[in-house]
Amino acid sequence: MEILPERIRTIREGVPGTGVVAYWMSRDQRSGDNWALLFAQETALRHKLPLVVVFCLADSFLGATLRQYGFMLQGLEKVARSLEKLSIPFFILRGEAPETLPGFIEQSDVSFLVTDFDPLRVKRHWQDEVARKANIPFYEVDAHNMVPCRFVSDKKEYGAYTIRKKIGRLLKRFAVDIPVPEKHPYPSGLRGTPVDAGALLRGLKIDRSVKEIDWITPGEDYALRALDGFLEERLGRYGADRNDPLKDCQSDLSPYLHFGQISAQRIALGVMKCRAAGLSGDAFLEELIVRRELSDNFCLYERDYDSFSAFPEWARRTLDEHRGDRRAYLYSREELESSKTHDDLWNAAQREMAARGKMHGYMRMYWAKKILEWTASPEEALSAAIYLNDRYELDGRDPNGYAGIAWSIGGVHDRAWGSRNVFGKIRYMSYNGCASKFSVKRYIKKVSRLNG
Ligand code: FAD
Ligand code: FO1
Numbered sequence: 001m002e003i004l005p006e007r008i009r010t011i012r013e014g015v016p017g018t019g020v021v022a023y024w025m026s027r028d029q030r031s032g033d034n035w036a037l038l039f040a041q042e043t044a045l046r047h048k049l050p051l052v053v054v055f056c057l058a059d060s061f062l063g064a065t066l067r068q069y070g071f072m073l074q075g076l077e078k079v080a081r082s083l084e085k086l087s088i089p090f091f092i093l094r095g096e097a098p099e100t101l102p103g104f105i106e107q108s109d110v111s112f113l114v115t116d117f118d119p120l121r122v123k124r125h126w127q128d129e130v131a132r133k134a135n136i137p138f139y140e141v142d143a144h145n146m147v148p149c150r151f152v153s154d155k156k157e158y159g160a161y162t163i164r165k166k167i168g169r170l171l172k173r174f175a176v177d178i179p180v181p182e183k184h185p186y187p188s189g190l191r192g193t194p195v196d197a198g199a200l201l202r203g204l205k206i207d208r209s210v211k212e213i214d215w216i217t218p219g220e221d222y223a224l225r226a227l228d229g230f231l232e233e234r235l236g237r238y239g240a241d242r243n244d245p246l247k248d249c250q251s252d253l254s255p256y257l258h259f260g261q262i263s264a265q266r267i268a269l270g271v272m273k274c275r276a277a278g279l280s281g282d283a284f285l286e287e288l289i290v291r292r293e294l295s296d297n298f299c300l301y302e303r304d305y306d307s308f309s310a311f312p313e314w315a316r317r318t319l320d321e322h323r324g325d326r327r328a329y330l331y332s333r334e335e336l337e338s339s340k341t342h343d344d345l346w347n348a349a350q351r352e353m354a355a356r357g358k359m360h361g362y363m364r365m366y367w368a369k370k371i372l373e374w375t376a377s378p379e380e381a382l383s384a385a386i387y388l389n390d391r392y393e394l395d396g397r398d399p400n401g402y403a404g405i406a407w408s409i410g411g412v413h414d415r416a417w418g419s420r421n422v423f424g425k426i427r428y429m430s431y432n433g434c435a436s437k438f439s440v441k442r443y444i445k446k447v448s449r450l451n452g
């Protein structure tokens with residue numbers, strides 16, 4: 001099985017144990033199209049060893065609520081079932097990896113450890129702690145990006161235009177089909193954790209005030225169906241209609257991508273196949289590959305990706321110059337959260353996110369920029385936007401979110417524009433600008449019909 005070496009990073013050479021090979025699954029929560037699982041299986045086959053998958057289930061991960069955990073655990077229940085069919089036992093360890101994984105490695109005398117790539121600080125801390133406590137061979141595989149993040153670039157990219165060139169040169173090489181994992185021939189004799197999403201959900205210490213959503217079904221099986229539906233019905237008009245919140249033309253794949261229930265490479269291969277039918281898909285691939293991988297690049301090379309210090313120098317300067325500007329409106333986080341501003345369009349966007357768990361992509365820009373305009377400082381705007389985004393969005397707590405909010409509020413991956421009150425040279429978006437693109441009234445009406 002050909003796994004491109006550029007996807008694999010040796011975290012630690014270590015001394016192999018004599019027991020099972022373990023894939024510590026975290027970001028890429030799927031049994032199919034998963035390069036980390038495939039590399040773990042290749043290692044186990046080479047050494048004629050059993051293979052197991054482990055997931056460390058933390059409480060309140062970055063403030064995640066019932067809404068996100070419900071979606072994730074139902075997806076993991078399906079992962080456990082598909083892995084059992086492949087004779088690969090699946091274990092859920094309760095608690096953060098640094099506390100739970102070393103013990104598991106000890107007990108099962110794990111020989112080789114594989115994990116998937118995630119640029120978020122908390123994940124890198126987990127990885128560092130596990131590497132410190134267990135001295136077995138430990139590998140990281142980028143199963144999330146079509147072109148591996150660490151390989152595309154060894155530094156923070158300025159914007160889409162710089163990373164696009166680098167990705168463009170490598171795309172052909174990585175746009176390969178993904179092998180299927182095989183039924184594992186070396187039994188471990190271990191029984192995995194029976195995964196009952198409901199029971200696990202009840203046992204978690206989490207905020208239960210943000211209700212689960214029902215318009216999307218979790219799991220890698222439904223993710224692939226959603227992809228087919230998008231390719232058939234909406235890809236063709238994505239370029240023209242993607243920025244119109246009334247045209248309902250986004251893919252709705254972000255919750256599946258965020259929890260790794262679908263592979264971006266699988267999506268891209270599907271889009272490329274549509275070329276034969278005359279559909280270009282370029283606008284979609286630009287978002288799925290260039291924009292998404294730019295976000296991973298941002299979080300990988302900018303440790304403080306959720307702080308003012310991560311903004312480019314020109315943006316920090318211009319925002320500093322305008323700190324003292326009078327704010328025409330000032331809202332507290334509570335007023336924002338309960339959609340109590342003077343702006344009915346903004347209130348509708350907030351309500352769409354709170355009720356549906358997914359705000360339209362175009363509205364997210366307007367939504368975040370208004371938070372900059374109506375709070376006392378860029379730092380307060382940043383923390384309010386991240387808090388609300390990660391509390392209500394199904395796809396929250398994601399590099400795309402930190403990069404999207406930093407773009408909106410701090411000009412990350414953007415350029416300077418004409419200067420104005422509060423914003424300085426940060427790109428401005430206005431109510432009338434939205435109204436010139438779609439019917440604001442109809443969007444407000446559409447959102448008012450959402451329950452929740
Ligand atoms: P589609 O338009 O169908 O795009 C398909 C995929 O391409 C998306 O799932 C995503 O992986 C990628 N993509 C699309 N637009 C962007 C973008 N601007 N930046 C990076 N990747 C992109 N995305 C999240 O996944 N989680 C978040 O928490 C999040 N918060 C955001 C906050 C703000 C203020 C902004 C401006 C953007 C945010 N985004 C976030 C990026 C983008 O809005 C969403 O990825 C997209 O709307 C998800 O819906 P979709 O999958 O139907 O999108
Ligand atoms: N990853 C884990 O390894 N363990 C968890 O318990 C966990 C919970 C969780 C809850 C909400 C959420 O949005 C993400 C969560 N993640 C968890 C991380 C997720 O798998 C992604 O890796 C990152 O959030 C995106 O980079």
